[in-house]
Amino acid sequence: LSLLAEMRAALAADDQLVLDMQPAVDLATGVPTGVEALIRWEHPRRGLLTPGDFVRAVEESELLARFTGYVLDQALATAGEWRAQGLDVPISVNLSARNLLDPRLPGEVGALLRRHHVPPHLLVLEITETVAMSRTGAVDEVIDGLRELGVQLSLDDFGTGFSSLSFITRIPVDELKVDRSFVRDMAGSTRATAVIRATVELGRRINARVVAEGVETADQRAALVSLGCDSGQGYHFCRPVRRDKIVPLLRTLR
Numbered sequence: 473l474s475l476l477a478e479m480r481a482a483l484a485a486d487d488q489l490v491l492d493m494q495p496a497v498d499l500a501t502g503v504p505t506g507v508e509a510l511i512r513w514e515h516p517r518r519g520l521l522t523p524g525d526f527v528r529a530v531e532e533s534e535l536l537a538r539f540t541g542y543v544l545d546q547a548l549a550t551a552g553e554w555r556a557q558g559l560d561v562p563i564s565v566n567l568s569a570r571n572l573l574d575p576r577l578p579g580e581v582g583a584l585l586r587r588h589h590v591p592p593h594l595l596v597l598e599i600t601e602t603v604a605m606s607r608t609g610a611v612d613e614v615i616d617g618l619r620e621l622g623v624q625l626s627l628d629d630f631g632t633g634f635s636s637l638s639f640i641t642r643i644p645v646d647e648l649k650v651d652r653s654f655v656r657d658m659a660g661s662t663r664a665t666a667v668i669r670a671t672v673e674l675g676r677r678i679n680a681r682v683v684a685e686g687v688e689t690a691d692q693r694a695a696l697v698s699l700g701c702d703s704g705q706g707y708h709f710c711r712p713v714r715r716d717k718i719v720p721l722l723r724t725l726r
């Protein structure tokens with residue numbers, strides 16, 4: 473069976489695909505500010521697959537809408553369970569560029585929010601700058617539809633694309649995620665530091681949170697705090713873990 477045929481079967485059977493969760497935290501206090509859902513595939517023969525192994529193929533196939541719907545359904549079901557336990561934690565879901573060309577997306581997101589009793593502001597949709605680049609009329613409409621629902625929009629891997637700056641002049645975004653390459657290079661590069669500093673300032677001016685990705689050390693955390701960065705995500709705080717493992721963590725860190 474091809475990978476895509478196996479994906480189709482896994483989606484239909486509602487097994488094998490799992491969402492790991494990684495918190496983003498307030499850099500100063502360590503308190504979680506949200507959780508990102510990251511897809512994994514527990515393949516019966518090929519072993520544990522990460523998005524790099526299969527997301528590209530799914531994106532280029534007609535399975536994309538179903539795949540994205542599955543991820544959103546699982547993520548919002550989880551957010552709904554947490555809410556029932558008194559944990560109002562925003563959940564971030566990664567979209568593929570091509571999802572923003574699908575005019576049915578806002579309707580589906582709205583239906584899933586209602587089904588799982590999750591208020592729209594608790595869903596953060598992460599989009600990458602590649603999407604921002606290929607802005608067409610169709611993408612405009614989808615993004616407008618998502619904004620009308622009241623969900624949050626986040627620019628993922630910020631700083632690595634091309635036209636993100638023109639994108640944010642047109643689209644209000646709630647969050648900028650500083651690409652982890654800048655955090656990695658910060659210690660040895662005044663230029664990487666300058667990019668982070670400028671992103672923090674930009675976030676302030678457009679009223680968007682700034683989240684640093686890939687924070688791996690206490691030194692990086694301290695440097696980011698001194699740059700005025702609000703939040704961070706990375707192995708220094710918590711690796712992506714199974715979703716049942718994150719509930720006690722969300723409780724203790726609160």
Ligand code: G
Pocket residue numbers: 509510511522523524527543566567568628712
């Ligand atoms: O979890 P990991 O570091 O392997 O993720 C690698 C990439 O896969 C990241 O860029 C992330 O945005 C992307 N990714 C993770 N989960 C999903 C998902 O559910 N859908 C899509 N489209 N991309 C995802």
Ligand code: G
Pocket residue numbers: 494510566628629652685686687688705706707708712
């Ligand atoms: O592109 P995106 O930001 O969605 O990618 C998220 C990916 O980053 C996840 O696959 C996750 O496993 C990975 N990740 C999370 N924290 C760290 C970290 O501290 N260092 C590195 N190298 N990768 C991380």
Ligand code: MN
Pocket residue numbers: 508566598628
């Ligand atoms: Mn992401």
Ligand code: NA
Pocket residue numbers: 566598600628629
């Ligand atoms: Na991403």
